[in-house]
Amino acid sequence: MELFDSHAHYNDEKFENDREQVISSVKAEGITKLICVGYNIKSSKEAIKIANKYDFIYSACGISPNDIPQTEQELWKDIEKIKKILQTGDKKIVAIGEIGLDYYWNKENAELQRKAFLEQIKVANDNDLPIVIHTREAVSDTIDILKNKIDVNNKGIFHCCPLNRELVKEALKLGFFISLAGPVTFKNSKNANEIIEMIPLDKLLIETDSPYLSPEPLRGKRNDSRNVKYIAQKIAEVKQMKLEDIAKITYENAERIFKMRK
């Protein structure tokens, strides 16, 4: 069985001491494709470096809502840097992300977050890339941007999608993919089953968001892509399907959205 982890951060400092070791055990355990995702300039460059070192790793670059600079001027500079990175024509950069809105951690710069999100969607459109969306406590503004402010050419993914019925409904209506992570396995995620049932198989992805959000039964420990099987397992249980089938379907969906060939 092969699995595709659609979102992990091997560029995070938590992997500083054993990155190579973890990455090789991940591949040995059947995670044969994964996306290493950036969240600011430095981590985006690091993600690209890692993707170029391992054949089965691809990268996404972008500035997350929690990493946007203090001023608009600095934001433009960062966005220019992202554009420059893309001009290198690196074929292993397969998405712009993670980008989006986060009013849980930062609300006072909401306006600047919306600007950063919108501008980076333009960059994705110009480069014919899908987007990886991070959204937290910002359902209506996120949907408003995607619905009314800009056409997203390559749609994209709601990464570690909040288990919010309204958000999932609107995201699906707009043609986006939903990527589920550790929280669907948490015992206190009351509506996880309902959300899993809502998502059609052809819009479903799985991810770990490593090193964060370890699924049950490993909650609290450092996460890595090997644990993506727990997400697939949970989905298989709820949809009453075989684990192998969920693995295959989510693998092919990810290849489709990131425009990869096996």
Ligand code: NI
């Ligand atoms: Ni992430």
